[in-house]
Amino acid sequence: VQLQASGGGSVQPGDSLRLSCAASGRAFGNCAMAWFRQAPGKKREFVAAVSRTGGSTYYADSVKGRFAISRYKAMNTLDLQMNSLKPEDTAVYYCAAGCRVITSALRVPAAYDDWGQGTLVTVSS
Secondary structure, three states: OOOEEEEOOOOOOOOOOOEEEEEOOOOOOEEEEEEEEEEEOOOOOOEEOOOOOOEEEEEOOOOOOOOEEEEEEEHOEEEEEOOOHHHHHOOOEEEEEEEEOOHOOOHEEEEEEEEOOEEEEEEEO
16 A cells, blocks of 8 residues: 655745645545645644545645645545645645544544655745
């Protein structure tokens, strides 16, 4: 089982980026999937998640209204559209999948079983 994140890069404040996570090895159609991020010297923090059914999405307050998470079950991929990027969004972004995650634990890194390798997003003028 592998998750491969891509799409990171260096941008200026106000720019947009789209991250993508490709899953291989098995289908994640019935699993919750999420994006987390970790800035240097900080703990890994929740960014956004989509529920196991795909019917609900959840966002950290810091990205609500700027980021959008999308899952494409047929292609086993997960995207994160990031708009109006800020310097504080600078971090390594990780995608994660959890097939036993309950709704109340969607924001908890330990609830997820599978992780991608991370992709670096740098926002700087």
